[in-house]
Amino acid sequence: xxxxSLARGIFTLAIGVVIWFCPMPDGLDPKAWHIFAIAVxxxxxxxLTPLPMGAMAIAGLTVAALTKTLxxxxxxxxxxSTAIWLIVCAFLFARGFxxxxxxxxxxxxxxxxxxxxSLKLGYALAITDLILSPATPSSAxxxxxxxxxxxxGLCTAFDSEPGPSARKIGAxxxxxxxxxxxVVCAMFMTSMAGNPLMVELAAKTLNIELSWGQWLLAxxxxxxxxxxxxxxxxxxxxxxELKKTPEAPLYAAAELEKMGPMSLSEKLxxxxxxxxxxxxxxxxxxxxxxxxxxxxxxxTRVLEWKEMTSETGAWDTLIWMGGLITLADMxxxxxxxxxxxxxxxxxxxxxxxxxxxxxxxxxxMYSHYAFASLTAHIGAMYAAFIAVAAAAGTPPYLAALAMAxxxxxxxxxxxxxxxxxxxxxxxxxxxxxTWWKLGFYFSIVNIVIWVGLGAVWWKxxxxx
Amino acid sequence: xxxxSLARGIFTLAIGVVIWFCPMPDGLDPKAWHIFAIAVxxxxxxxLTPLPMGAMAIAGLTVAALTKTLxxxxxxxxxxSTAIWLIVCAFLFARGFxxxxxxxxxxxxxxxxxxxxSLKLGYALAITDLILSPATPSSAxxxxxxxxxxxxGLCTAFDSEPGPSARKIGAxxxxxxxxxxxVVCAMFMTSMAGNPLMVELAAKTLNIELSWGQWLLAxxxxxxxxxxxxxxxxxxxxxxELKKTPEAPLYAAAELEKMGPMSLSEKLxxxxxxxxxxxxxxxxxxxxxxxxxxxxxxxTRVLEWKEMTSETGAWDTLIWMGGLITLADMxxxxxxxxxxxxxxxxxxxxxxxxxxxxxxxxxxMYSHYAFASLTAHIGAMYAAFIAVAAAAGTPPYLAALAMAxxxxxxxxxxxxxxxxxxxxxxxxxxxxxTWWKLGFYFSIVNIVIWVGLGAVWWKxxxxx
Numbered sequence: 035x036x037x038x039s040l041a042r043g044i045f046t047l048a049i050g051v052v053i054w055f056c057p058m059p060d061g062l063d064p065k066a067w068h069i070f071a072i073a074v075x076x077x078x079x080x081x082l083t084p085l086p087m088g089a090m091a092i093a094g095l096t097v098a099a100l101t102k103t104l105x106x107x108x109x110x111x112x113x114x115s116t117a118i119w120l121i122v123c124a125f126l127f128a129r130g131f132x133x134x135x136x137x138x139x140x141x142x143x144x145x146x147x148x149x150x151x152s153l154k155l156g157y158a159l160a161i162t163d164l165i166l167s168p169a170t171p172s173s174a175x176x177x178x179x180x181x182x183x184x185x186x187g188l189c190t191a192f193d194s195e196p197g198p199s200a201r202k203i204g205a206x207x208x209x210x211x212x213x214x215x216x217v218v219c220a221m222f223m224t225s226m227a228g229n230p231l232m233v234e235l236a237a238k239t240l241n242i243e244l245s246w247g248q249w250l251l252a253x254x255x256x257x258x259x260x261x262x263x264x265x266x267x268x269x270x271x272x273x274x275e276l277k278k279t280p281e282a283p284l285y286a287a288a289e290l291e292k293m294g295p296m297s298l299s300e301k302l303x304x305x306x307x308x309x310x311x312x313x314x315x316x317x318x319x320x321x322x323x324x325x326x327x328x329x330x331x332x333x334t335r336v337l338e339w340k341e342m343t344s345e346t347g348a349w350d351t352l353i354w355m356g357g358l359i360t361l362a363d364m365x366x367x368x369x370x371x372x373x374x375x376x377x378x379x380x381x382x383x384x385x386x387x388x389x390x391x392x393x394x395x396x397x398x399m400y401s402h403y404a405f406a407s408l409t410a411h412i413g414a415m416y417a418a419f420i421a422v423a424a425a426a427g428t429p430p431y432l433a434a435l436a437m438a439x440x441x442x443x444x445x446x447x448x449x450x451x452x453x454x455x456x457x458x459x460x461x462x463x464x465x466x467x468t469w470w471k472l473g474f475y476f477s478i479v480n481i482v483i484w485v486g487l488g489a490v491w492w493k494x495x496x497x498x
Numbered sequence: 499x500x501x502x503s504l505a506r507g508i509f510t511l512a513i514g515v516v517i518w519f520c521p522m523p524d525g526l527d528p529k530a531w532h533i534f535a536i537a538v539x540x541x542x543x544x545x546l547t548p549l550p551m552g553a554m555a556i557a558g559l560t561v562a563a564l565t566k567t568l569x570x571x572x573x574x575x576x577x578x579s580t581a582i583w584l585i586v587c588a589f590l591f592a593r594g595f596x597x598x599x600x601x602x603x604x605x606x607x608x609x610x611x612x613x614x615x616s617l618k619l620g621y622a623l624a625i626t627d628l629i630l631s632p633a634t635p636s637s638a639x640x641x642x643x644x645x646x647x648x649x650x651g652l653c654t655a656f657d658s659e660p661g662p663s664a665r666k667i668g669a670x671x672x673x674x675x676x677x678x679x680x681v682v683c684a685m686f687m688t689s690m691a692g693n694p695l696m697v698e699l700a701a702k703t704l705n706i707e708l709s710w711g712q713w714l715l716a717x718x719x720x721x722x723x724x725x726x727x728x729x730x731x732x733x734x735x736x737x738x739e740l741k742k743t744p745e746a747p748l749y750a751a752a753e754l755e756k757m758g759p760m761s762l763s764e765k766l767x768x769x770x771x772x773x774x775x776x777x778x779x780x781x782x783x784x785x786x787x788x789x790x791x792x793x794x795x796x797x798t799r800v801l802e803w804k805e806m807t808s809e810t811g812a813w814d815t816l817i818w819m820g821g822l823i824t825l826a827d828m829x830x831x832x833x834x835x836x837x838x839x840x841x842x843x844x845x846x847x848x849x850x851x852x853x854x855x856x857x858x859x860x861x862x863m864y865s866h867y868a869f870a871s872l873t874a875h876i877g878a879m880y881a882a883f884i885a886v887a888a889a890a891g892t893p894p895y896l897a898a899l900a901m902a903x904x905x906x907x908x909x910x911x912x913x914x915x916x917x918x919x920x921x922x923x924x925x926x927x928x929x930x931x932t933w934w935k936l937g938f939y940f941s942i943v944n945i946v947i948w949v950g951l952g953a954v955w956w957k958x959x960x961x962x
Contacts, residue, residue: 089796114577119577333507333553
């Protein structure tokens with residue numbers, strides 16, 4: 035293990051060194067080229083992880099400062115970025131949902147109301163996931179932390195265990211939550227850690243602004259269609275044996291009974307959550323709204339400060355994403371991205387941008403077979419891909435949105451394509467070959483809905 | 499508790515509101531006045547802690563952004579400050595010392611070498627504390643985490659327990675470590691979390707630069723004198739009954755035996771530590787050196803990334819100190835500090851600056867009776883006090899240094915004046931009245947050494 039991670043470390047370093055010493059293109063500031071070398075090595079490090087992502091980010095920044103490619107102030111500038119703190123706050127918000135039990139309660143309430151058939155039960159789980167998502171930027175926290183125990187409990191309640199009884203209902207529900215997860219990730223700017231990162235990258239690369247509300251405007255129609263279509267399509271092509279589930283509402287009612295009445299913390303959190311949702315749709319800065327929600331949670335003691343400082347996911351993300359944002363920002367500021375875009379644009383003259391965009395989308399989507407994290411994939415490819423698309427003539431908003439949603443829906447592909455994958459696959463209900471087949475089908479369904487229908491919708495609402 | 503913390507919260511809020519709506523001085527930008535109101539309320543919140551400091555900092559920034567006193571970008575700017583990341587890295591460094599056991603080993607090695615009398619044992623502990631300090635910015639981690647278990651073990655080894663046998667040696671050692679702690683905190687820029695904060699505040703308020711090496715140049719002479727004087731004075735005025743301690747080196751040898759040979763991690767950490775010390779004395783940026791050390795620790799697996807993200811002290815400090823630095827910075831940038839300094843300077847014309855400086859130092863020192871944290875005290879008063887001193891005509895470096903060391907040595911005063919206090923007092927060896935009396939004596943000893951002798955020394959080396 036150490037030996038192999040050492041090898042991966044040396045490889046990562048070598049890539050950086052080779053690029054650094056490559057003959058530099060004419061007319062480019064050496065610093066622009068050097069920051070590109072450091073960024074590529076850091077991103078290769080994110081993918082090969084000789085060290086965890088956070089450690090790679092610190093290493094990248096350190097090299098940048100040590101070689102005087104960046105001043106120490108520039109190297110740290112990403113840590114003051116609004117995207118970073120939006121995500122940190124959302125992690126803290128999510129902690130509130132799991133600590134107070136509000137997430138679980140919500141799931142059972144919806145299940146009790148509409149869970150009387152397998153299909154409806156699927157929708158109940160999808161809706162729960164959707165409701166939690168604006169304040170939960172981690173699909174691991176949402177699908178893994180809150181929903182998984184409930185789904186697993188349901189399977190047991192229906193006597194559907196891994197093995198012969200898996201297809202009774204367990205396999206359907208497990209695959210459903212996983213497939214709906216990609217849709218839910220795409221829905222809100224705050225429902226996946228990589229989304230604000232993409233907004234920031236789009237701002238820095240294409241100089242366009244996307245607010246929380248604009249993201250929702252773009253996602254709402256394709257998102258609703260996908261929310262309706264995905265469970266139904268799965269029900270047709272991978273049906274559960276059990277169709278009626280009158281026990282589910284009873285099970286949910288029993289669990290709710292056990293939980294007792296809503297605690298004060300849960301009520302306060304609901305109120306804070308609703309206020310945050312409303313404010314996120316206004317013109318207030320999304321990070322500011324998230325800060326307000328965090329202050330409200332602290333002031334009302336829904337969450338204690340100690341619980342916040344021990345939310346390691348937030349600090350991990352702060353560091354690797356802060357490092358990445360700095361590097362991406364500096365590649366633009368030092369002149370690498372402008373030079374690169376101009377070069378690509380020149381080489382693409384004469385090619386229709388629609389072909390270029392479609393090709394880029396397909397490449398992005400299916401290159402996710404090689405990634406185990408949506409955000410790592412975004413860090414590696416998003417900025418370059420939208421730069422190329424725009425250079426080929428794609429309207430900037432169309433390029434940014436189409437690629438942003440593609441970067442979420444590629445979650446469907448494999449058992450490892452995002453953090454909930456290993457959890458739901460590991461439960462043992464769906465064989466790997468079935469998973470990959472379904473994953474591929476849904477990648478097509480989602481591209482048609484999100485990019486095809488989406489592009490039309492964004493045109494209708496005047497976003498390009 | 500909730501009611502009383504609610505009352506404190508309302509009081510904190512009220513202070514901010516009252517200042518906000520006070521008639522504004524002529525010629526001042528309203529934003530300058532408003533940021534002053536927010537900063538005062540936040541600092542009052544740091545002292546009264548209706549919520550923990552980190553929560554107060556977030557609340558302050560949120561109010562600043564919500565009222566458009568600061569843009570959201572400005573509000574987050576402190577989180578990219580080099581002072582903050584120096585401290586975060588130092589926290590991670592300290593974690594290495596306690597995780598690998600290197601800190602303990604060092605203490606026992608020194609004790610084995612020179613611990614044969616009570617006085618020498620005292621010096622052995624003082625030297626250990628001093629050696630650990632450049633990489634341990636938290637007196638709680640150093641005096642509490644590493645030294646306290648050793649001191650307590652020694653007391654037991656000498657049959658000196660709280661009660662009749664306390665004065666045998668326990669009371670002396672407990673008080674010694676506590677009193678030397680203030681000296682050690684003052685010694686390096688990285689030995690106390692508040693030190694880089696003061697450097698940053700001095701830069702923002704008086705526009706002067708202090709590097710890691712310059713700090714050491716300023717502290718080395720008074721620091722060495724205090725390191726020699728404090729254990730000896732304590733030995734004279736609060737002597738242990740036991741004078742010879744031939745058992746101590748044996749005890750240390752036995753503990754070292756138990757620990758076995760140095761592990762690879764310990765050896766690597768020693769190497770990294772020595773390199774960092776050397777580099778800190780060069781002109782390289784101190785934060786960059788700290789980042790290099792962190793990368794080296796991660797690359798050599800001295801510390802795992804997971805251990806870093808669970809270092810809650812680092813994240814706590816990141817947030818409250820980031821908030822405070824933002825507010826202090828913005829008070830300068832928006833024009834409050836310049837206006838305030840000019841006003842004070844006008845009102846002080848004719849007064850000799852030496853009187854002004856001495857008065858300010860004494861006020862700062864003894865106002866620490868009202869504080870339970872060096873850093874909270876610094877946040878509340880340091881910037882204003884050096885601004886006033888400079889406005890009265892004190893040379894800026896003299897003002898910044900004299901006040902900076904005063905801000906460390908006021909640790910001596912009470913049982914609660916810093917985080918190691920409750921630990922060492924709580925051990926039960928030294929009665930409260932004795933503690934306060936000794937604390938007052940040492941405050942005078944330290945002022946004479948650090949400010950009196952210090953001022954001469956800084957003149958000699960040309961710092962003012």
